[in-house]
Amino acid sequence: MNLTETDHAEIDAARAQVASTRRATVPALEAMLFTAVPVLDHGFLRVIDYMGDDAAVVQAARVSYGRGTRKVSEDEGLIRYLMRHRHSTPFEMCEIKFHVKLPIFVARQWIRHRTASVNEYSARYSVMDREFYIPAPEHLATQSASNRQGRGEILDGREAADVLTLLRDDADRNYAHYEFMLNETGTDPARHGLARELARMNLTLNTYTQWYWKTNLHNLFHFLSLRADPHAQYEIRVYAEAMLSMTRAWVPASCRAFEEYRLGAAIFSATMLAVLRRMLDGEAVEPASSGLSKREWTEMMAMLGR
Amino acid sequence: MNLTETDHAEIDAARAQVASTRRATVPALEAMLFTAVPVLDHGFLRVIDYMGDDAAVVQAARVSYGRGTRKVSEDEGLIRYLMRHRHSTPFEMCEIKFHVKLPIFVARQWIRHRTASVNEYSARYSVMDREFYIPAPEHLATQSASNRQGRGEILDGREAADVLTLLRDDADRNYAHYEFMLNETGTDPARHGLARELARMNLTLNTYTQWYWKTNLHNLFHFLSLRADPHAQYEIRVYAEAMLSMTRAWVPASCRAFEEYRLGAAIFSATMLAVLRRMLDGEAVEPASSGLSKREWTEMMAMLGR
């Protein structure tokens, strides 16, 4: 994370400003506001603003006037009920806005979640910073043999070193040529510079960009269910995990329900349910007679921890 | 507006709770929070929560760290530029949540705006209140002769009185039968009651419902541009006008830009632009040679105040 002195001063100044409000307020999240949490080598994630809390979910479900007219235990029970039965609209009543710095190839995955508001740093308008994601050696892995879109074993030291050198050199060189083409620093007044919207095409996909990203709690949970999942690419999963931890501070009861009924849950298909019933009746079901494909059988056994 | 003593007490209690926050806060909107503004005979509109302010729009446009590093005049100029050039995403960074009580036939128009979050009072789950919209006599009008979906002249006193009697009697009778079918008050223990999800079908479309409605500023402006327009039906326009007035308190610079470049603006088609140029060159353009249909000519003259 490369925040400048100025950045730190501005964050401190923003954190020092306190106002009084009648709105629902969450002290645990207030404590985190504006502070940048490091992610990857130069990235970060920080909460800029939020709206609503667990009680806003409950209020929407009750469409009633009061807040806290019932006991907390009943509120949590209602939240769990909503999550379990896919009553998703009350969770849309909470909103959160993040400021994220992330590599472009991660941004390309992230932006596929369409139900969010985004304002990204514009490389048509501004010059990109000289910052690239270079993985830590322990995250350099081979293509997975079993999973066509995953990683396998870690590269050994020599191979990893070669990869890191290539990544660093190529990103550096391409950035240097980007700057040369722009020719904005005035070192070469005899030459014209190339327009920013064109020069940017020479940058590599590990160049860092940044954006404001705002979404509601329902859509955030959907994002987290896909991106905080072990099958997600490591480089986006670390952002999702940082968000999950902030979400726990913000809406603890909703987040517990999410982890119970979504993130830690498993879906059994109609055929899997039939197999499950036979197993519970004491039958030693064989894959061949299960009606499941070999792949599904493996997935089901994994869900059952067998 | 039929708020009970309990409702008023709860609103007062909610307004009395004040917390400190590091978030962007708008005192002029805080002053309005939770208070119900009457709309129509029994409806209301009140702001329950909000997120962001004019500076949040500017911040998203600049994707920069600081708030208020520039002069206010520059911020307003940027907001005007964004609105003029349809750069809509920065306006998505602000969010607002309303609690609305409104007749069902108005709710049916309103819900066609899909980019919002809604939790409505459920007539499957709960018993509807005995409240109906009965127009004021001065809003009872004939079908417009010129506009197939508008109103014409006001009904005279006798006719208006007849209409009001019918509306009142039918709503009352249908509600009484709704209660009879439900049979929940226990007056007739020998009889079963009809399920709520069925009995509700006997209610009239002027019965009041209520919901929480949450949207971002961009989508709110879109709603207002259609529903605060003179062509909108009076019964939804009054809600839009109340929202517009709250929006002015919330994001004054964005709202000024909206009124200048959207609500008070006019679109000239390619052919209208050609006519305009001829007129500015001093030509007395005739409808027949304008290339416009008669209807478009009328619309263009109205836009020019001629």
Add this chain to the structure above:
Amino acid sequence: MNLTETDHAEIDAARAQVASTRRATVPALEAMLFTAVPVLDHGFLRVIDYMGDDAAVVQAARVSYGRGTRKVSEDEGLIRYLMRHRHSTPFEMCEIKFHVKLPIFVARQWIRHRTASVNEYSARYSVMDREFYIPAPEHLATQSASNRQGRGEILDGREAADVLTLLRDDADRNYAHYEFMLNETGTDPARHGLARELARMNLTLNTYTQWYWKTNLHNLFHFLSLRADPHAQYEIRVYAEAMLSMTRAWVPASCRAFEEYRLGAAIFSATMLAVLRRMLDGEAVEPASSGLSKREWTEMMAMLGR
């Protein structure tokens, strides 16, 4: 279903028109095109247009040029994989458009699904037909004692008859007054008529409306998973079931995968999974030591058919 002679003639004429196309075409759905399937007493559902087929889902997943380069068995395996692992975007590549006639209170539930395109018959612009939903006696039920938004036992004959009389009389009377207020038939030239946008408020919620409703296959499956579910209100479930049957004709492999992995599947929470593992290890788990609430325990046993 009250289609006029003219309606039938127009449907027959539309069905008689055949063109040649290079697009993906599904003969089983072509056979159903335009024909109205009756739903409830006066409603209907008919497919007006569609785009794509099972192969379009596969093609999007493969982002390749050809169609049918692989065996059908592999295509179906891929579709099942996509459905199982919530890879939803390929299912968005298929689109379908329905024409639906339905009671207003059903339309109010239906419209809450926001990810669809809708054009509804306008009661501001046109006069509504004199058609109301009157339930069959066997669908008149009491409020459920166990489920706050469901139905319990069927009303007995006398009570049912009373309810039906009230529903019929109130709908008829209110419609007659609607027509009287409109005064469009010219029977009373001395009187003005009330604008349509106002008079409509006197109609009851069981009045039939109609719309074109267009959505993609992913969103259709989401709709069906909620509305073809036994917990959905009967009056919307019958529409969902009619749609499900058309969807089977249109995209048989995708629909089989949907029924296997969504409609017929069950979600086990993290705690339920732990209980399941203990049961499979031979333990006779008691509700009290399960970590589940009483309600969740009941739900889990229902999922397991116990």
Add this chain to the structure above:
Amino acid sequence: MNLTETDHAEIDAARAQVASTRRATVPALEAMLFTAVPVLDHGFLRVIDYMGDDAAVVQAARVSYGRGTRKVSEDEGLIRYLMRHRHSTPFEMCEIKFHVKLPIFVARQWIRHRTASVNEYSARYSVMDREFYIPAPEHLATQSASNRQGRGEILDGREAADVLTLLRDDADRNYAHYEFMLNETGTDPARHGLARELARMNLTLNTYTQWYWKTNLHNLFHFLSLRADPHAQYEIRVYAEAMLSMTRAWVPASCRAFEEYRLGAAIFSATMLAVLRRMLDGEAVEPASSGLSKREWTEMMAMLGR
């Protein structure tokens, strides 16, 4: 455009398959189906599927049974009315699906349009092709002096040549290192290969990707109004222009209305309207007394062709 022999054979085979359908069919668009139209140096655009035609827009507006019951002139008048008065939902009844090959930096702009369905070639799953966008010399321009996100004058020959050499060499080298890191060709069996999801980060932003992109006509018009505009970056505008030309073949009346009332139209703000009225009254309005900023004055004069 680098289609292989196999690609051409598959396109020809797809075009040779003809089926009969009862659906609305547009011969002029059928003639274009599947054929790849070259865009930029290696990109293309082709229509894969569509649903609806001009009559589907009219039908949705009328919510009636028949097609073509009115004269064509009335249909076009209705379409023009809908477009002029922003009645956008009938245009949602038409849907189109494109297959697009485009540079990644263009894809990054394009994907910001959220109301579309997308399936993109996956660099986690597959190896990217060795194809990069290298601009033609006449499209290499300087940063605009007046517009912070546009282009100015064309680079002279020597400078352009230097830029092209850098772009080509960097893209080639980075791709070669991408292949080396992947080590999938088996040339170096002693070495492991890096996972695809990691190696891809070394590629440059002018690398070509491809996707299926499907949207409805309303959202397509919105895309075209922003991307077929002279202010759009050249590299995305050429795709928009190719789409616009296909849209003219598909829905000629809707597209004419779009070009008349949106693409070729101009919005005058409230203050501009006041200025316009003074000008039409014969006053020689000066910028200083116009109430417009200098920038707005310039924009208004441009709209009026002065």
